[in-house]
Amino acid sequence: MDDRVHPEVRRTATEIDTMEIRGAATIADAAARALRTQATESDAADAEAFRAELRAAARALYETRPTAVSLPNALRYVLRGMSSTTVEGLRQNVVESADEFCARLERAQADLGEVGANRLRDGDTIMTHCHSTDALACVEAAVEQGKHIEAVVKETRPRNQGHITAKRLDELGVPVTLIVDSAARRYLNDVDHVLVGADAVAADGSVVNKIGTSGLAVNARDRGTPIMVAAQTLKLHPGTMTGHTVDIEMRDTAEVVDDETLVELGNPTVQNPAFDVTPPRYVDAIVTERGQFPPESIVTLMRELFGEGTSEPWAEPSARAEP
């Protein structure tokens, strides 16, 4: 890693990489805070050195996990604020942008929750996959509206993020039934909605989320269970408007099977994709802080928010298309 990257930023990058910090919104929040630290602690001699240092920090954070677009979107948001020509001015720019970003993220999630809660009726049961703070915001708002909600929670192998969801729902007073992933179809008849989050939403309305989401969505459609994706606009992937595809992270196979067992099994090839892509035809609604959208119309919102596209967050300003 680049020497100019502050130890706190390195630590955040490592924690994102090892998934101590995980989930698209939480990763974005941590990345913005890390850039803030880089700025406040910087002893750069001049404005040019300061900018280069911040870009190096952004790159270190970006290179941790490739799929959640909230990460480059967060880095871009913070770096874009650097308009001053002095070190002190730039420091102030970054602090203000990072604080504004984190506040907006929190507000967007709360607003999204209100929109999503309107889709949930008193007495409904949801099925969840993985752990999504955007999805949980919808349940939280519904509970605050006095609705009784129950949940069937998929454990979400190999990392069992369903356990985090179960705990959080319990804290909200939502009764939980925990199931293994392969039992999902069996329980789809008992639920009123599938409710998941997103790491990225593409311009055609495809939803990139935890591996297993697409199979769940296909089964849900077959059973007639509506599938709702809670994704604040931070999850919209600007690059997909200009034809880029979303990179699906392949994680360490040790998450699936330990070395000893692997040898016992005769050393089979193991694959561990972390995410998959659900085509728009399997999604009923994408719930954002700007309202809910059928997946096919999300591109209109993307154009409004991003213009026609953006480049890497650490690019020189002259090489960037300003949104």
Ligand SMILES: O=C(COP(=O)(O)O)[C@H](O)[C@H](O)COP(=O)(O)O
């Ligand atoms: O797929 C995951 C997390 O994957 P991982 O555990 O591999 O990071 C979540 O559904 C999305 O990131 C949305 O989360 P949020 O709504 O909190 O942004």
